Amino acid sequence: MVTVRLPAGLDAVTGFTDADDRVVEVEGDDIASVVAGVEVALPGVAGHLVDGRGSLRPHLLCLADGTATRDLDTPVADEVRFLTAVSGG
């Protein structure tokens, strides 16, 4: 199982309220399959991580086992962390 940590900004979608909640365990061996697993666990969330063109949303950061990546084919063993970039307004 892969541990997925989601950003607080998604609370309005997930219904989570604090850092301890924002974790889901899903099956998967790369970012794409992990995102698919997140969608099974939390319907509607995957579309907020990956855009309609199949890319990680541009202002999100993704850490696969601690290493930043934007490639959804990146292998992952233990943890995927999604973070909001320091951007916006």
Place this chain on the structure above:
Amino acid sequence: MTTIAIGTEKGGFLVDPADESVSDPLFGGWKVTAFGRSGDHHLAAVGSNWFGPGIHRSTDLDTWTAIDAPPNYGDDPEADGAREVTAIWTFQRDRDWLWAGVEEAGLFRSGDDGQTWESMPGFNDHRTRGDWGPGLGGLCAHRVVTHGDRVYVAASAVGVFRSDDGGATFDLVNDGIPVAGMPPEEVRERPETGYCVHRLEGHPDDPDRLYRQDHMGVFRSDDGGVTWVRHQSGLPAEMGFGFMMAREGSTGRLFTQPLHSDGQRLPVDGAFRIYRSDDDGESWAVSGTGWPEAATHTQVLRGAFDADDDGRVVAGTTAGTVWLTEDAGDSWRQLPHTFPRIGAVALW
């Protein structure tokens, strides 16, 4: 009881105009781009620089739930020209369907109060789509007006489309509208697209009557958009520029906010005023009383204006203030709150 829904750059708010109480922020940090109602559901379209667009629904205005699958083109992500829904700009509920207009410009409809959506290829794959170009506000379908099988869609900066078969096929209907940004004498052949409609309003009893706040002025059509005639006598705006238009149901009065010009996009001389027409757009004048004496350089965006059928009209400004009339524009008051920049309002 009436509730005013306020959609801002940083969340939504619900205001009770009777006691001026305000809810806690809804969808904190998310931009709210549109409100709607369908069946027992209130709807809020949201968006985020980080997370893209979404739709939340509520039956009690207290608990909101995100739907699983907002409108989506379903294009192959790897295909050239794959389209993406980047924002939801309007909802329209009619007898049979809940419609949504989106950016990048598209039309979707739902038969289950917004839980699931279907793409409307007659609009989304229109033969002219390759020529569609964005205005300053993006390439967006921002208004849907329906009367039975008659469906109008306003898209910036493309023009107004009309369907007579329930949205299966669409024709462009913009004759009489000047081409934005081009002196008339330089227009040798009118293009099919490139008309920067800012807001479209219909008439509840006449599917052929339309009111249009365009980049190039205020227009009315009495023949279903086949021809458009300028109707802006009394508006101080250069060229008739403005963003919004609304029709109050009990009186039929029209409302808009004239802005100085395309270049400035500010109230003329700092005088923040909503203007009103009591004669279907033939003439316009300042709507009633209550306006600020001090210079007030703010504007009302196209989605930040709503009217009901009981005398209420509400305007949210880019300065985060809210103006309300409850007597169809005879008197106005500013609510005491200040919000982030307002892009959407609704009277519920």
